[in-house]
Amino acid sequence: MHHNASARTGLWLVGARGSVATTATLGLAAIAQGHADATGCVTAQDAFASAPLPAFADLVVGGHDVTDVSMVKRAELLVEAGMIAPHLLAVAHAALEQADADVRRGYDAAAAARGEGGESQQAAAERLARDITEFRDRHGLARVVVVDLASTEPLPEPAPEFTDRALLEAALADPARAVLPPSSVTAYAALLAGAPYAGFTPSASMYLPVLVDLATERGVPVAGQDGKTGQTWLRTVLAPAFAARGLRVLSWAGTNLLGGGDGATLADPEAVRSKLASKTRGLHDLTGSDVTPLHIDNVPDLGDIKVAWDHVHVQGFLGSRLTLQTTWSAYDSMLAAPLVLDLGRLLALADAAGYGGPVPQLGFFFKDPWGSDVHDVASQTLALADWVREASARVAAATDPSARAAE
Numbered sequence: 001m002h003h004n005a006s007a008r009t010g011l012w013l014v015g016a017r018g019s020v021a022t023t024a025t026l027g028l029a030a031i032a033q034g035h036a037d038a039t040g041c042v043t044a045q046d047a048f049a050s051a052p053l054p055a056f057a058d059l060v061v062g063g064h065d066v067t068d069v070s071m072v073k074r075a076e077l078l079v080e081a082g083m084i085a086p087h088l089l090a091v092a093h094a095a096l097e098q099a100d101a102d103v104r105r106g107y108d109a110a111a112a113a114r115g116e117g118g119e120s121q122q123a124a125a126e127r128l129a130r131d132i133t134e135f136r137d138r139h140g141l142a143r144v145v146v147v148d149l150a151s152t153e154p155l156p157e158p159a160p161e162f163t164d165r166a167l168l169e170a171a172l173a174d175p176a177r178a179v180l181p182p183s184s185v186t187a188y189a190a191l192l193a194g195a196p197y198a199g200f201t202p203s204a205s206m207y208l209p210v211l212v213d214l215a216t217e218r219g220v221p222v223a224g225q226d227g228k229t230g231q232t233w234l235r236t237v238l239a240p241a242f243a244a245r246g247l248r249v250l251s252w253a254g255t256n257l258l259g260g261g262d263g264a265t266l267a268d269p270e271a272v273r274s275k276l277a278s279k280t281r282g283l284h285d286l287t288g289s290d291v292t293p294l295h296i297d298n299v300p301d302l303g304d305i306k307v308a309w310d311h312v313h314v315q316g317f318l319g320s321r322l323t324l325q326t327t328w329s330a331y332d333s334m335l336a337a338p339l340v341l342d343l344g345r346l347l348a349l350a351d352a353a354g355y356g357g358p359v360p361q362l363g364f365f366f367k368d369p370w371g372s373d374v375h376d377v378a379s380q381t382l383a384l385a386d387w388v389r390e391a392s393a394r395v396a397a398a399t400d401p402s403a404r405a406a407e
Contacts, residue, residue, distance in 0.1 A: 236377045
């Protein structure tokens with residue numbers, strides 16, 4: 001049913017007018033037109049060359065957002081901030097306008113909380129799903145992959161509706177109730193549209209038991225959670241190296257300084273809780289140390305530049321001590337955007353190969369991977385490569401006429 005993996009594919013970005021989505025869209029246009037290399041895209045490496053992935057030029061962008069600031073305007077702000085070269089905006093201008101014309105009004109939780117719109121969460125999810133299927137039909141796409149890039153939300157308190165489908169369905173139909181967090185309404189909409197889904201933020205999104213079950217049941221591949229773009233990626237390279245040498249990590253303290261929309265969002269103590277949890281969980285598992293304090297500070301003048309410091313204290317031979325300190329800075333959206341393009345291509349492959357539910361091997365891209373407790377980058381890299389070979393073989397078998405005749 002799903003077979004053609006390399007056909008034209010929709011990339012539906014939730015938070016489409018934000019910095020990461022705009023950077024991904026602009027970068028995609030620059031790569032597709034030959035104005036930039038796909039440096040930083042995992043799937044652009046030789047190891048993926050024979051996999052039946054949609055070409056960069058075959059990815060078509062649309063999305064949901066609640067802001068009226070267009071993608072072109074957002075890109076202009078990123079150029080002003082020094083993050084994007086002006087000539088790249090010039091070559092991608094038309095593509096940004098085109099993508100922005102395919103952005104629809106997202107689920108606005110704040111408006112819903114004020115009683116505006118009067119739609120139940122079921123009606124909202126159906127409206128969002130319709131936007132996705134109409135986009136697919138309008139552009140003649142084989143499938144649409146949804147990637148959530150919206151602002152981080154506070155994690156919801158556990159509720160019986162999250163594990164019981166009958167309770168959830170009753171709650172969703174009631175306009176007076178909003179039991180699902182906004183990110184989960186969008187995730188549910190992706191399932192209704194039969195669209196593969198990636199949760200790139202720490203928000204709950206798809207990762208409620210009832211939605212995971214629904215994804216598995218409907219054969220929709222999903223991956224998450226919280227993109228592993230910078231500091232955590234480096235940590236999950238270094239921590240296994242200490243373990244491999246038999247060294248004991250006593251403490252691993254870290255600080256993030258960031259501005260921009262992310263800094264403002266994470267200045268909210270409730271929103272930052274989910275971020276801190278996903279950033280430290282892998283480190284706990286890899287080091288066995290409980291002393292892994294991490295601070296995230298909003299420094300508005302940094303804009304989209306993120307600065308990360310780490311201080312690692314290690315016990316070595318005969319009780320000797322070793323200290324490692326790292327400092328690095330990068331434009332956060334430049335780290336995230338290529339991975340968004342990778343996920344669009346890989347989830348298209350997963351869908352074509354008939355996977356459903358969480359795809360653990362895509363844990364390579366996430367701090368807190370669904371369906372996997374592996375955090376070590378080297379292991380994740382091998383697992384991803386093996387999975388791509390396996391998925392490619394499944395697609396080849398499904399599209400081979402002799403294999404079909406034997407079915």
